[in-house]
Amino acid sequence: MARYFDVHPADPQPRSVRQVVDILRDGGLIAYPTDSCFALGAMLGNADAKDRIVRIRHLDDKHHFTIVCHDFSQLGQLVQLDNATFRAIKAATPGSYTFIVPATSEVPRRLLHPKKRTVGVRIVDHPVACAVLEELGEPMLSSTLLLPGEEEPMVDGWAIKEELDHQVDAVIDSGECGTEPTTVVDFSAGYPEVVRVGAGDPSRFE
Structure with missing residues (x-):
């Protein structure tokens, strides 16, 4: 049974x-x-939690997992960025963007795209998520809380608790939360390609 934190x-x-x-x-x-x-989160090295996310969301092996970071210094240890990509991502963070970029050896292999060796990374701009990451002291594995067959992520903490009570270990509820996932920008080819339009303004990368 999941613990509920208001x-x-x-x-x-x-x-x-x-x-x-x-x-x-x-x-x-x-x-x-x-x-x-809302998103699902776990320690980077937690293989069981990654498998649980896959089962909850019915994901395939082509899904890009996201690593959520507290700041740019954490992000920089996980990915390889050329100068232009560095500047573009730096200017847009923190914010509602996920960036797909080549990963370093610091990222567990099971979190990488099987062919591209890339991973999604983002720096959040939410007081609760930031507080958890600061206390944790390291990045966190994350995935949008979008259930199979649904068009929008879950938005209500208590409803999440009821729906996933035996599939997650804790639900953090801080009131209203958005319904739009991040805008995803793929830099794996060396230039920005907006592959999903979401909460972040995509125009700066188009």
Whole structure:
């Protein structure tokens, strides 16, 4: 049964944040709010949680998983960026964008696209997600909480708790959350290609 945390949207209670991070470190899978919509999150090295995300969302092996970072220094350890890509991503973060870029050896192989050796990365701009990442002290594996057959992500924390009570270990509810996933920009070919239009303004990459 998932633990339910009702936290302040702008100033999340430190005790609740620490309890969520303890769940993550114990191998848990959480549902949490971001600046775009709710997402599922786990420790990067948690292979079981990655498999649970695949089962919850019915994902195939071509799905790009996202690594959510607290800041650019964390992101820089995980991906290979040329100068132009660095500047473009730096200017758009933090924000509601996911960037598909070549990964470094720091990223577990099971999180990479099987052929391209790329991974999705983003820096969130949501007080609750930022607090969890800061307390955790490292990036987190993440995936939009979009259930099979649905066109929009789940938006209500208590509804998520009821729907996924035996599939996740914690739900963080901080009130209203968006319904639009991130805008996805693919830099794997050396130039930006908008492959999904979402919460972030795509015009800067078109």
